[in-house]
Amino acid sequence: MEIVVGTILTIVAVALLFVIIMGIFFTIDLFFELPYVGAQKHRIETIMKFASIKKGETVVDLGSGDGRLLYAAAQRGAKAVGYEIHPFLIGLTLVRTKLKGLTNNIWVVRQSLWKADLKVADVIFVYAKRVTMPKFEDFIYKNAAKGTRIVVNTNPFPNKKPEKTENGIFLYKV
Numbered sequence: 001m002e003i004v005v006g007t008i009l010t011i012v013a014v015a016l017l018f019v020i021i022m023g024i025f026f027t028i029d030l031f032f033e034l035p036y037v038g039a040q041k042h043r044i045e046t047i048m049k050f051a052s053i054k055k056g057e058t059v060v061d062l063g064s065g066d067g068r069l070l071y072a073a074a075q076r077g078a079k080a081v082g083y084e085i086h087p088f089l090i091g092l093t094l095v096r097t098k099l100k101g102l103t104n105n106i107w108v109v110r111q112s113l114w115k116a117d118l119k120v121a122d123v124i125f126v127y128a129k130r131v132t133m134p135k136f137e138d139f140i141y142k143n144a145a146k147g148t149r150i151v152v153n154t155n156p157f158p159n160k161k162p163e164k165t166e167n168g169i170f171l172y173k174v
């Protein structure tokens with residue numbers, strides 16, 4: 001009996017510690033240039049509509065978080081590439097990719113998004129703070145191929161006119 005209670009208490013303590021560490025981690029993360037916030041479910045449909053992905057196209061998510069846009073894009077036939085630096089989010093994406101049977105369609109690159117190869121992209125996803133949008137605009141328009149569709153969540157580019165806007169989502173073309 002004592003062993004069972006001891007084991008349960010240890011499991012509860014480890015789980016609590018995990019939750020506390022993750023809480024601290026994500027709170028600190030909010031103060032960084034590009035914190036983790038997942039795209040809201042009701043906006044993912046609009047993002048996919050604007051992306052208008054054709055089978056075999058390459059989609060790049062700059063800061064892929066828990067991979068929710070990668071799954072949605074891969075389910076529409078894309079080769080989905082996510083750049084992410086947060087080890088927990090990379091692990092989560094890889095596990096869920098396997099569970100969803102999408103390992104042939106999703107790649108997560110553990111590398112800074114500012115080193116991403118944008119030339120391969122037919123579609124690019126961006127979801128960032130307003131203060132970071134000038135940097136994204138400059139990076140993408142300098143490095144992406146002409147005709148690339150860019151789907152931006154929440155904060156628009158400061159100097160470019162979107163082709164379409166709906167539900168807090170902006171569509172641009174390089």
Ligand SMILES: C[S@@+](CC[C@H](N)C(=O)[O-])C[C@H]1O[C@@H](n2cnc3c(N)ncnc32)[C@H](O)[C@@H]1O
Pocket residue numbers: 034035036037038039061062063064065066067068069083084085086089111112113114125127128153
């Ligand atoms: C606002 S979230 C967007 C998540 C996802 N794209 C979505 O829409 O659900 C930004 C993500 O970028 C990641 N990130 C921050 N700086 C990065 C960097 N330099 N390189 C790659 N990823 C980065 C964060 O860990 C976070 O997961």
